[in-house]
Amino acid sequence: MCNQTVCLVAAELERQGISTVVIQLLRNVAEKVHPPRALFVPFKHGYPLDAPGDPARQAAVIEAALKMLEDPALTAPALRDYLAK
Amino acid sequence: MGDTSEFSLTVRLFLKGYSWRKIDPVPWTPLKKPLSQCRLALVSSAGFVVPGQQPFDESFKGGDPSFREIPANCQTKTLLETHRSESFDHTGMQQDPNLAFPIDRICELATAGRIGSVNHRHLSCMGSITAPGRLIVNTAPPAAKLLVEDGVDVALLVPV
Numbered sequence: 001m002c003n004q005t006v007c008l009v010a011a012e013l014e015r016q017g018i019s020t021v022v023i024q025l026l027r028n029v030a031e032k033v034h035p036p037r038a039l040f041v042p043f044k045h046g047y048p049l050d051a052p053g054d055p056a057r058q059a060a061v062i063e064a065a066l067k068m069l070e071d072p073a074l075t076a077p078a079l080r081d082y083l084a085k
Numbered sequence: 086m087g088d089t090s091e092f093s094l095t096v097r098l099f100l101k102g103y104s105w106r107k108i109d110p111v112p113w114t115p116l117k118k119p120l121s122q123c124r125l126a127l128v129s130s131a132g133f134v135v136p137g138q139q140p141f142d143e144s145f146k147g148g149d150p151s152f153r154e155i156p157a158n159c160q161t162k163t164l165l166e167t168h169r170s171e172s173f174d175h176t177g178m179q180q181d182p183n184l185a186f187p188i189d190r191i192c193e194l195a196t197a198g199r200i201g202s203v204n205h206r207h208l209s210c211m212g213s214i215t216a217p218g219r220l221i222v223n224t225a226p227p228a229a230k231l232l233v234e235d236g237v238d239v240a241l242l243v244p245v
Contacts, residue, residue: 001148002130002170002212002244004105005220009128009210010242012225014112016233018126022242026088032105036113045091045173048243049190052181058190062241066199069116069239076111 002045007035021065023048027079034077039065041082050084060084092172106217116239123238125194126204127155130212131178131185131245132168135159140167147216152228153209161189168245170213178245185245204237212244 003026010020014036021037024030025045030038041061043050049058064082068074089097116123132141134153142149155164164182166175178185188207194200208228214220232240 001214002168005130005148005210005212005214005217006128006242006244007108008106008217008221009130009208009225009228010240011108011112012221012229013128013232013240014114016226016229017114018229018232018237019114019116019239020242021239023244025244029105032107034108034111036108036111046175046245047177047184048245049184049187052177052184055183055190055193058183058187059193062187062190062194063199065241066120066194070120072115076113077108 003029004033007033007038010035019069021068023061023065030079036076037068037074037078039068039080039082042084096172118238120200120239121198122201124202124204124236125191125200126232126235126237126240127186127188127191127207128210128240128242129186130210130243131166132211133164133166133182133186133209136163136165140165141169141211143169148214149211150214150217150220150224151210152224154231155186155207155209157188157203157205157207159188168211168213173245185243187243191241204232204235206235208232
């Protein structure tokens with residue numbers, strides 16, 4: 001349910017003029033709920049930014065999410081897969 | 086891999102029959118300026134609270150739709166995780182809250198100049214909400230307004 005909850009909050013933020021990107025752990029939820037920008041990550045639940053105690057791997061996921069905010073070619077709803085290095 | 090096979094049969098059956106809330110129309114706010122000039126806020130649905138804050142209400146039917154403000158200068162390791170779901174492994178984010186509330190990571194981004202600044206407060210909610218009507222109508226709009234009033238440009242939202 002967490003995946004849907006952040007999507008719904010993101011939608012409200014966008015309505016009020018804040019650009020958003022959500023991490024998603026279930027691709028099919030993003031496909032059904034349609035958050036404005038979503039980065040699907042291939043990690044298990046509880047581990048949305050990959051690994052505890054590993055700043056580099058966490059930062060890599062965040063950077064991929066930020067790149068979605070910067071991509072002028074994206075249109076709503078935008079869903080991208082994170083390719084873990 | 087995050088898929089429903091991690092969950093119990095009961096949870097999988099619930100999810101199979103669940104009516105997901107489709108966002109329609111999909112709102113879209115394009116980035117108005119370079120990220121290096123943007124103020125960023127986090128929204129985490131991991132149920133984090135700072136010591137002294139009221140925990141999320143596990144007994145709330147349909148899921149507690151309230152928000153907590155997490156100050157940017159919080160001590161990361163003191164954050165208390167109060168997510169009610171027993172369907173996933175909590176140990177990672179208990180060991181390192183940055184896994185689901187990456188406050189240290191975004192402070193590093195601001196120091197590096199990748200983003201303009203880190204907002205002075207962030208939002209925490211309980212992701213385990215099966216009946217999101219109150220969230221959509223009553224609690225998300227004023228929570229979002231707080232960030233608008235802060236001059237936040239972009240938000241990163243992290244579920245668990």
